[in-house]
Amino acid sequence: MLRARDRIGTWIGWAFFADLASALALTFGYMFSRSVTMQYPDKEKWLPYSRYRGHHFLKRDDEGEIKCVACELCARICPCDCIEVVPYEDEKGNRHPIKFEIDTARCLFCGLCEDACPADAIALGQQYEFSSFSSRDLVIGRDDLLAKPGKAPTGGGVVAARLNTKKDVLVETNEPQGYNWWRNIRRT
Amino acid sequence: MELIVALGLIVFKVALLIAMLLLLPLPLTWVERKIAGHMQQRMGPMRVGWHGLLQPVADGIKLLTKEDHIPAEADRFLFKLAPILALAPPFVVFVAIPFGESISVLGNEISLYVSDMNVALLFVFSVIGLEVYGVIFGGWAANSKYAVLGSLRTCAQMISYEIPMGFAVIGVVMLAQSMSLLDIVRAQADVWNIVYQPIGFLVFFIAGLAEAQRIPFDLAEAEGDLGAGFHTEYSGIRFAFFMVSEYVIMLLVSVLAVILFFGGWNGVLIPLPPLLWFALKVALFIYLFMWFRFTFPRYRYDQLMSIGWKVLLPLSMANIILTGIAFI
Structure with missing residues (x-):
């Protein structure tokens, strides 16, 4: 009896396109829900978490001297052999790299160089915009690595940004006070 | 003199x-x-113009x-002929379509239709065919x-759906006692x-x-x-012709x-101006599409x-019979 009534109900539903109507209602609801698009690079930009492994940078110590002691452990551990270090000795007798090149075209951003470094001199930052028209430009030298921005203490948010055709995407604020992007994801 | 004014x-x-039909797409x-x-x-197009409003212009330039x-x-001959054959009928059909009664411009009553045919409905269906x-x-x-493959499918589809569509509007003709729109x-x-x-509308809309x-x-x-069906091999402006014809048919x-x-x-x-009412209803239907x-x-x-032969055709027939019975 119950099954028969269910069947009749289904048939009546079909006759009045109940299933199609529910589908239409769903898409209509979605039409007026917030969009999840991040307007990169026109208006917004995703600032990665500080655990993110982006472009490498070399650190300086308190006196402004490069921290790296050119032990070449990072070059040894690098699985894709993309780090090249040439040491020299300065007038105080300290060992430093005269050449420190990372071929970011070959790098797989595993972060092993950061783990291996005994002097805490190299780390992977949050920068991820370094595309180039030539793979030669992706070989980054020592001074460029020193000039790269270090790790931001915060991350994991959308910040206001705008496209700058000359250089990178210009970030207008560093704090991810924008909004939490995950908020817009509908879970049904 | 009057003839020249009327012709003009x-x-x-x-x-x-x-111009309207070419620009509307x-x-x-x-x-x-x-x-x-x-x-x-x-968000859809956002980058060309305000909220991507100029995106169609950019697309048009790209196609051209x-x-x-x-x-x-x-x-080669048929290949060049086909986009024109696809584009022309939807434009011709609009000759018979009224957009309103008339408006007065500078004291003259100007009708909002090109011609008031007494068999407009028949004209529409035959030309669109x-x-x-x-x-x-x-x-x-x-x-x-x-x-x-695409064109074979289209032909079978259009021919089999024109029949219930034609039958569905017969009820309307019976009610109005006229074929003039x-x-x-x-x-x-x-x-x-x-x-x-209601059944007539349902059949008409699905068809x-x-x-x-x-x-x-x-x-x-x-x-x-099928790739893109019958216009798989078309590119540039010829493809745009098919595209425009599709939108005009919609x-x-x-x-x-x-x-x-x-x-x-x-x-x-x-109480809104009749033309506005008309445009609003049409916009609603386009949104529905x-x-x-x-x-x-x-x-x-x-x-x-x-669906075409076993559902819509009997439904449209039943609609005619029901309308006839209601008349008696």
């Missing part, structure tokens, strides 16, 4: 109509992409400057298996036909979806299985649905055929 008026109206593509985006929680490619083994030629020539001339709208001044002809080759009946260009089906079943320019409750497109999947080919 007709030429002006036709030119205005052609531009905002419609933008609207369609915006609706698609928002239904999928995206693209290489006009003709496949090596193609039938000619569009099949463009489709079948385009598919055949391209000498590509996808195009031939103007008289049909005048007959709906008090009560819209949708009240008397119209198939006629305009919109999802869920867009088997002609089923991009998933507009035509919306306009026909409004005229035949939703009272044309007769308003309810809110787009809403359907981004909600439903595509029907299988045999399902399409069985």
Whole structure:
């Protein structure tokens, strides 16, 4: 009896396109829900978490001297052999790299160089915009690595940004006070 | 002198109509992409102009400057003829479509239609049937298996859906006792036909979806299985012709649905200018078309055929008989 009534109900539903109507209602609801698009690079930009492994940078110590002691452990551990270090000795007798090149075209951003470094001199930052028209430009030298921005203490948010055709995407604020992007994801 | 003025008026109206129909696909593509985006929680075009408003212009420039490619083994004459054959009938049809009674400009009453034919409905259906030629020539001339498959599907689909569509509007003709679209709208001044002809409207609308080759009946260009159907091999401006004809047919089906079943320019409750009422109703139908497109999947080919012949045709026949009984 119950099954028969269910069947009749289904048939009546079909006759009045109940299933199609529910589908239409769903898409209509979605039409007026917030969009999840991040307007990169026109208006917004995703600032990665500080655990993110982006472009490498070399650190300086308190006196402004490069921290790296050119032990070449990072070059040894690098699985894709993309780090090249040439040491020299300065007038105080300290060992430093005269050449420190990372071929970011070959790098797989595993972060092993950061783990291996005994002097805490190299780390992977949050920068991820370094595309180039030539793979030669992706070989980054020592001074460029020193000039790269270090790790931001915060991350994991959308910040206001705008496209700058000359250089990178210009970030207008560093704090991810924008909004939490995950908020817009509908879970049904 | 009077003859010249009358002729000049007709030429002006036709030119205005052609300009309107040629330009309307531009905002419609933008609207369609915006609706698609928002239904999928995206934003749609955003970068060209304010909220991507100039995107259709950019697309148009792109289409105009693209290489006009003709496949090596193609039938060149038919290949060039097909887009024109597909584009012309939807434009010709609009000659018979009224957009309102008349408006007064500088003290002169100017009617909002090019011609008031007494067999306008018949004219519309016969001319729109000619569009099949463009489709079948385009598919055949391209000498590509996808195009031939697509055009065969389209032909079968258009022919089998024109029959229930034609039968569905007979109920409306019976109610108005006239085939003139103007008289049909005048007959709906008090009560819209949708009240008397719900089944007729249903059949007409579903057949119209198939006629305009919109999802869920867009088997002609089923991009998933046929590339792009009959216009797979077309590029540049010739492809744009097919595209424009598709949008004009969508507009035509919306306009026909409004005229035949939703009272044309007769308003309810809110007193608005008749032309505005008409435009609002047509816009609603166009939105409905787009809403359907981004909600439903595509029907299988045999399902399409069985819906047309086994469901819509008997329903439209039953509608005629019911209307006849109600008359007695």
